[in-house]
Amino acid sequence: MEFPEFTDDLLTGFEGVDRQHRVLFKVARKVLAVRAAAPEEVFKASSFLVSYVHYHFTAEERAMEMAGYPRLESHKRQHDLIRKDVDGIREATLAREEPQKLLLRIQMLLDDWFLPHINGVDRPFAEYLSQNPEAWVAVGELASARALIDEGRLSPEHATDELDDQ
Numbered sequence: 818m819e820f821p822e823f824t825d826d827l828l829t830g831f832e833g834v835d836r837q838h839r840v841l842f843k844v845a846r847k848v849l850a851v852r853a854a855a856p857e858e859v860f861k862a863s864s865f866l867v868s869y870v871h872y873h874f875t876a877e878e879r880a881m882e883m884a885g886y887p888r889l890e891s892h893k894r895q896h897d898l899i900r901k902d903v904d905g906i907r908e909a910t911l912a913r914e915e916p917q918k919l920l921l922r923i924q925m926l927l928d929d930w931f932l933p934h935i936n937g938v939d940r941p942f943a944e945y946l947s948q949n950p951e952a953w954v955a956v957g958e959l960a961s962a963r964a965l966i967d968e969g970r971l972s973p974e975h976a977t978d979e980l981d982d983q
């Protein structure tokens with residue numbers, strides 16, 4: 818099991834989103850790389866990945882709202898489908914599923930969703946922003962995990978000290 822490196826052809830042009838995508842790739846690669854390590858390491862990395870995906874989606878959705886993005890609802894539906902799989906991974910992590918099985922779930926999630934979603938759904942949002950300067954200004958920076966929790970958008974369970982440090 819291998820997950821690819823983040824490459825420049827995945828850049829959307831929205832710097833904050835691109836930065837978080839880089840983190841997602843880094844974390845995903847880390848999870849899959851620790852497979853030979855102690856199971857607790859796998860669970861720890863998996864929990865972080867789950868939280869980071871939730872954080873990233875919520876930050877993107879807030880940005881789309883601020884931008885008045887016309888395709889917000891369909892983009893959100895895509896996120897919700899992925900969230901279902903991610904929550905399955907969360908449950909499996911909490912239940913301490915056999916690490917090899919858990920890693921397989923994660924690999925499938927990454928293969929099925931990450932690349933198609935970035936290219937097919939996130940990129941059009943970034944393109945919309947670049948064509949609508951006022952929307953850009955309205956979005957500003959992506960919100961931090963702490964700000965999203967304070968706004969009641971993100972569950973506090975997805976706050977980890979590391980989230981803001983990435």
Ligand SMILES: [Fe+2]
Pocket residue numbers: 834838873877935939
């Ligand atoms: Fe994204």
Ligand SMILES: [Fe+2]
Pocket residue numbers: 874877892896934938939
């Ligand atoms: Fe997205």
